[in-house]
Amino acid sequence: MSLLRPIVVLALSAVCMGYAATVITAPSSNNRPIIGVLSQELSRSLENEWGELNYTSFIAASYVKFLESAGARVVPIKINREMSYYTDVINSINGLLIPGGANFYNTSGYGLAGEILYNLAIDLNNQGDYFPIWGTCLGFELLIYLMAGKDDPRIVCDAWDKADPLDFEIGFNKSKIFSPAPSSVVDILATEPVTANFHRWCVTKELLTEANIVNDIDILATSVDHEGLRYVAAFESKTYPFFAVQFHPEKPAYEWNIREKNIPHTANSIHVSSYFAEFFVNEARKSTHQFPTLEKERSSLIYNYAPTYTGAANKTYDQCYFFTD
Ligand SMILES: *[C@@H]1O[C@H](CO)[C@@H](O)[C@H](O)[C@H]1NC(C)=O
Ligand SMILES: *[C@@H]1O[C@H](CO)[C@@H](O)[C@H](O)[C@H]1NC(C)=O
Ligand SMILES: *[C@@H]1O[C@H](CO)[C@@H](O)[C@H](O)[C@H]1NC(C)=O
Numbered sequence: 218m219s220l221l222r223p224i225v226v227l228a229l230s231a232v233c234m235g236y237a238a239t240v241i242t243a244p245s246s247n248n249r250p251i252i253g254v255l256s257q258e259l260s261r262s263l264e265n266e267w268g269e270l271n272y273t274s275f276i277a278a279s280y281v282k283f284l285e286s287a288g289a290r291v292v293p294i295k296i297n298r299e300m301s302y303y304t305d306v307i308n309s310i311n312g313l314l315i316p317g318g319a320n321f322y323n324t325s326g327y328g329l330a331g332e333i334l335y336n337l338a339i340d341l342n343n344q345g346d347y348f349p350i351w352g353t354c355l356g357f358e359l360l361i362y363l364m365a366g367k368d369d370p371r372i373v374c375d376a377w378d379k380a381d382p383l384d385f386e387i388g389f390n391k392s393k394i395f396s397p398a399p400s401s402v403v404d405i406l407a408t409e410p411v412t413a414n415f416h417r418w419c420v421t422k423e424l425l426t427e428a429n430i431v432n433d434i435d436i437l438a439t440s441v442d443h444e445g446l447r448y449v450a451a452f453e454s455k456t457y458p459f460f461a462v463q464f465h466p467e468k469p470a471y472e473w474n475i476r477e478k479n480i481p482h483t484a485n486s487i488h489v490s491s492y493f494a495e496f497f498v499n500e501a502r503k504s505t506h507q508f509p510t511l512e513k514e515r516s517s518l519i520y521n522y523a524p525t526y527t528g529a530a531n532k533t534y535d536q537c538y539f540f541t542d
């Protein structure tokens with residue numbers, strides 16, 4: 218069943234995108250998916266501790282483990298590289314995860330690389346070359362900003378260290394993200410505080426309407442911040458295989474810092490978080506991109522780096538991959 222469903226979805230979306238004349242056949246399922254995770258500048262807190270080592274970027278290891286747990290391998294995507302690096306990497310990987318972080322404006326390497334990759338992914342998908350993107354937290358916000366034509370519809374809010382259920386929108390169960398979800402996952406998400414929120418920016422439905430992108434996406438769920446502000450918690454693009462959540466499904470199983478009190482670690486929070494990992498890795502299985510050589514694949518994988526135990530210094534992340542290039 219799970220193999221048949223994507224074929225139907227792809228065929229339908231192909232018609233919606235105006236490719237009715239050409240039959241886009243769903244690629245045979247790629248069971249060796251490789252997903253790129255975008256790196257970013259060190260946070261001030263990481264810089265304070267490891268700054269003298271002159272690292273230029275990092276990735277929290279929880280995102281890597283999240284994807285690996287669902288059957289993908291990970292390639293770190295570096296910031297501040299030339300265009301050819303990004304075109305080479307996106308043509309070698311099967312999906313992109315844009316993680317949470319602090320700053321996405323185009324003055325940051327993360328924001329610039331995110332914009333380049335987003336535009337490349339649009340081009341690929343427009344050519345019928347299925348390429349999915351997942352945005353988490355700041356990655357969610359970056360996708361909104363780019364979809365809005367680099368107009369920032371966010372407002373300041375306070376959803377820091379807050380565990381919440383999802384309040385689903387009508388029709389959410391017809392979405393790509395949630396239509397394959399078993400009722401156990403949907404029921405837990407709807408009733409238990411299993412999503413880990415760590416954001417001080419929010420977008421509301423009204424702001425998305427003003428930004429003129431409400432017709433490009435399906436808003437799938439909302440949550441409320443500490444002050445009772447209702448904000449968008451999950452959406453997917455109507456046209457492209459782009460998915461985003463404001464919460465952190467990688468945290469329940471992989472982040473244990475005692476500074477933060479409300480990361481859910483219940484069995485049910487792990488169950489629903491695993492669903493999101495499996496969903497996105499299954500999306501990546503629909504891409505047939507490959508590295509040009511086995512050597513290039515091997516030298517690109519995250520396995521070439523060892524994570525640092527940052528949790529021992531009470532940092533937000535338990536383990537981080539640091540990069541100097
Ligand atoms: C970091 O950069 C500073 C300034 O350029 C240099 O003095 C120092 O040796 C570098 N540290 C390492 C570990 O490379
Ligand atoms: C960043 O984006 C803004 C708004 O679109 C634009 O005015 C500015 O030139 C951009 N800066 C860079 C460095 O690309
Ligand atoms: C979606 O949910 C609605 C209301 O909860 C229900 O009536 C409908 O049957 C569901 N549709 C699917 C496809 O599960």
Ligand SMILES: *[C@@H]1O[C@H](CO)[C@@H](O)[C@H](O)[C@H]1NC(C)=O
Pocket residue numbers: 529530531
């Ligand atoms: C980390 O936090 C614990 C508990 O508050 C404290 O006892 C410990 O000294 C802190 N360690 C560091 C390296 O800051």
